[in-house]
Amino acid sequence: MGREATETKGYPSPAGPLVLAVVVNWNRGEDTLECLRSLELQTYPRLGIIVVDNGSEDGSPKSIQRNFPGVELIRLSRNTGFAGGFNRGIERALSRGGDSILILNNDTVSDRLMVEKLVGGLRPGAGLAIPKIYYYDDPLRIWSVGARRQFLTMEMTDKATGQLDRGQWDEVQERDYGTGCALLVQREVFEKVGLFDERYFAYYEDLDFSFRVKEAGFRMLLVPQARLWHKVARTSGGLDSPLERYLMAKGSVLFFGRHGRGWRGLFVFPYRLGSAVKTTGKLLIHRKFKSVQAYWKGLAEGLKLVFRDNESESKSG
Numbered sequence: 001m002g003r004e005a006t007e008t009k010g011y012p013s014p015a016g017p018l019v020l021a022v023v024v025n026w027n028r029g030e031d032t033l034e035c036l037r038s039l040e041l042q043t044y045p046r047l048g049i050i051v052v053d054n055g056s057e058d059g060s061p062k063s064i065q066r067n068f069p070g071v072e073l074i075r076l077s078r079n080t081g082f083a084g085g086f087n088r089g090i091e092r093a094l095s096r097g098g099d100s101i102l103i104l105n106n107d108t109v110s111d112r113l114m115v116e117k118l119v120g121g122l123r124p125g126a127g128l129a130i131p132k133i134y135y136y137d138d139p140l141r142i143w144s145v146g147a148r149r150q151f152l153t154m155e156m157t158d159k160a161t162g163q164l165d166r167g168q169w170d171e172v173q174e175r176d177y178g179t180g181c182a183l184l185v186q187r188e189v190f191e192k193v194g195l196f197d198e199r200y201f202a203y204y205e206d207l208d209f210s211f212r213v214k215e216a217g218f219r220m221l222l223v224p225q226a227r228l229w230h231k232v233a234r235t236s237g238g239l240d241s242p243l244e245r246y247l248m249a250k251g252s253v254l255f256f257g258r259h260g261r262g263w264r265g266l267f268v269f270p271y272r273l274g275s276a277v278k279t280t281g282k283l284l285i286h287r288k289f290k291s292v293q294a295y296w297k298g299l300a301e302g303l304k305l306v307f308r309d310n311e312s313e314s315k316s317g
Contacts, residue, residue, distance in 0.1 A: 015045045016119055017099030019184070022089030023106050024052045026079055029060025031231060032106040036068050039104075044115035048072070048096070052089040054079045081201035082180065090195055094187065101190070103183040107231040109136065110182075117226035118184040121172055127189040127218025128210075130178040131226035132169060140165050143230050146175030146222050149211075152267040154260055156207075175220045180206030182228050192216050199305060203244075204251030211259055240283065242294035249276075249295045253302025258309065 021039055025032040032051065039049055049071045053061045055078040065073055074088055086103055093101045102115065118129045133144040142163045147156035156177055160169055180196075183206070193212045196205045213220060232239065252272065260268035276299065283292045 018046045018048070018097060019044060019100045019102055019115055019119060020048045020050060020093035020096060020098035021102040021104055021115075022050050022052065022086055022093055023104050024054055024082065024085035024089065025056060025060055025064065025106050026054040026085070027056045027058045027060065028106055029056070029058055029063050032060060032064060033067055035104065035106050035108055035110075036064070036071065038108075038110040038112070039115075040068070041112045042110065042115045043112055044119060047115055048098075050074065050089045050092055050096075052076065052085045054081070054085045081198065083196035083198040083200050083202070083205040086180070087195040087198060090190060094190060099187055101185045101187070103180055103185060105181045105230065107136075108133075108181060109229045111227040114226045114228055115184075118223050121221060121223030121226065122184075122186075123172075123219065123221060125217075125219045126221045127186050127213055127216075128178055128220040129184040129223045129226070130175065130220065131182050131228045132165070132222070132224040133179070133181060133228045133230050134165070136229040136231040139229060142169065143232060144179045144181065145169045145224065146179070146220065147177040149176035152264065153271040154256065154264065154268055155271065169222070170224050172224070173222050175222050176214055177207055177210045178220055180209070181230055186218075189213055189216075189218055192218075199254060200251045201247060202251070203247045204255045208255055208258070211255075240286070240288055240291055242290045245279075245283070245291045246294040246298040246301075249298030250302040250305075251298075253299055254305050257302065257306030 023032065023035055036049065036051070039047070049068070051064055051071055052074045053064070053076060055076050061073060061075055064071065072092070074092060076085065076088065080088070090101055100119065104110070114131055118131060122129050130146045132142065135141045135143050142160045142165055145160045148158040150157050193216045197208050200208065210220065256268050256272055279295060280292055283295065
């Protein structure tokens with residue numbers, strides 16, 4: 001980045017807290033370069049960037065270094081997934097003294113005021129701030145404003161996905177879930193609840209993290225004046241691709257198996273079973289047979305992880 005942030009953790013700056021953005025790249029060099037260009041144009045003065053390359057084989061790390069020499073690049077030898085890649089970046093950002101860490105997908109483009117608005121929108125007790133996120137290919141249509149959590153089923157509600165933005169989401173408000181596509185996370189959140197759970201690899205790790213953040217007593221705020229555009233599901237091959245269905249299925253079972261225990265399981269299990277039947281039917285109607293196979297494989301893999309967790313807890317108990 002052309003204006004590398006001065007890192008003075010522990011000494012309040014009149015320019016605001018030090019924000020370190022973490023972006024993970026995996027064989028999507030052009031997307032990552034566009035993401036970094038939008039970060040370079042940010043108005044917020046104390047912003048540094050860390051890129052974690054997840055074992056790319058397309059030459060993109062060299063392209064990133066050539067085009068953005070001021071960006072710190074961490075190169076991993078293999079693909080560690082969303083959770084693993086971001087965790088390596090978060091660890092580095094914390095060691096560099098970041099006051100806040102911006103988790104950002106590489107297939108996104110940020111409005112130049114986004115970081116400034118996120119930092120300015122934080123309220124007392126807030127551990128996370130999330131922007132209003134639009135579809136990249138439909139710039140006025142909302143992809144995410146975070147979500148609330150249905151008490152019994154733990155399902156996401158009040159998501160606004162697919163709505164045209166007519167100003168209906170222009171107020172700062174509380175959220176229960178924030179997508180890992182873009183999260184501004186206060187340092188003390190990671191220090192209290194830990195990093196992403198790497199068993200998820202990709203998908204649902206952000207919901208798991210959100211759940212733990214809320215359980216720890218932090219507030220999560222939608223700051224709609226902060227805006228971002230997202231090229232949805234490009235890394236996993238697109239919506240309903242076999243890889244996307246596999247990862248979503250595996251993550252969902254692990255998440256609900258972990259957090260939907262006890263009395264809540266009486267509501268969560270039937271709801272998730274119905275969701276699995278509905279998803280399978282939709283894929284069959286569209287003749288996506290490989291995606292159906294991948295989806296059920298993911299469900300089975302998720303169940304194995306849940307049973308393994310239960311066995312470990314029984315032995316330790």
